[in-house]
Amino acid sequence: MGFVTGQLVQPYRDRPNEGTLAIYTEFSPMADPSFEAGRPGESAIELGRIVDRGLRESRAVDTESLCVISGKSVWAIRIDLHIIDNGGNLVDASNVAALAALSTFRRPECTLGENGQEVIVHPPEAREPLPLIIHHLPVAVTFAFIGKENVVVIDPTHHEEAVMGGSMTATLNTNGDVCAIQKAGGEGVLQSVIMQCLRIASVKAGDITSKIKSAVESYNTERSLRKIKRHNPSPAGYKH
Numbered sequence: 001m002g003f004v005t006g007q008l009v010q011p012y013r014d015r016p017n018e019g020t021l022a023i024y025t026e027f028s029p030m031a032d033p034s035f036e037a038g039r040p041g042e043s044a045i046e047l048g049r050i051v052d053r054g055l056r057e058s059r060a061v062d063t064e065s066l067c068v069i070s071g072k073s074v075w076a077i078r079i080d081l082h083i084i085d086n087g088g089n090l091v092d093a094s095n096v097a098a099l100a101a102l103s104t105f106r107r108p109e110c111t112l113g114e115n116g117q118e119v120i121v122h123p124p125e126a127r128e129p130l131p132l133i134i135h136h137l138p139v140a141v142t143f144a145f146i147g148k149e150n151v152v153v154i155d156p157t158h159h160e161e162a163v164m165g166g167s168m169t170a171t172l173n174t175n176g177d178v179c180a181i182q183k184a185g186g187e188g189v190l191q192s193v194i195m196q197c198l199r200i201a202s203v204k205a206g207d208i209t210s211k212i213k214s215a216v217e218s219y220n221t222e223r224s225l226r227k228i229k230r231h232n233p234s235p236a237g238y239k240h
Helices: 042-056 090-104 158-163 191-231
Strands: 002-009 020-027 067-069 073-083 110-112 119-121 139-146 151-154 166-172 178-184
Touching: 002 090, 020 042, 042 073, 042 090, 042 139, 042 166, 042 178, 067 110, 073 090, 090 139, 090 166, 090 191, 139 158, 139 191, 151 191, 166 191
Parallel strands: 020 073
Antiparallel strands: 002 073, 067 073, 110 119, 139 151, 139 166, 166 178
């Protein structure tokens, strides 16, 4: 499960005109008996790093558009990922959740006061919230390598992960750009196998992107209909 929040903060000194994007993960014991409540363990930290690397290093979200006042006020976007059921391949599931949450998130519109320094945050009833500017969707596709023969399994289950010698997550967009690659485990993998995985990942990324966009479009349509119903109530006390 993923959700996005935003708040106005002071930007980093070396990036005065850019907002920020951060990812936080939480592994619920309900998802897997091996998960402990409290501080995130190594698995949670590594999961966040892989998803974060694919999103931030590929500059998927336009952080410059999050600037309100240069050097003083920018939007800090936070993605929270909660793992509530571990069926395997949490990286890909978390990546899809993050992309869907970012695509449906709306931040309040801001304007400057008369002095040009005061930030006025408008409630959604006054002004329509704004979507994030997302240049592309970096989709993670994970492969597991099992045995000395390097048997490749795409989208490994929880049981397949238990016997794999290593794994690789390739993050690509529909343009075929490789946004990030993460190789885990001690088993070596042939170059030809890696190239084959990238070709498969490119096809899968296109398929997953289409599904995300379709789901987001349906969600936005339903949200628009709910808003129309809320603003156009039937006249009370109308008589024939």
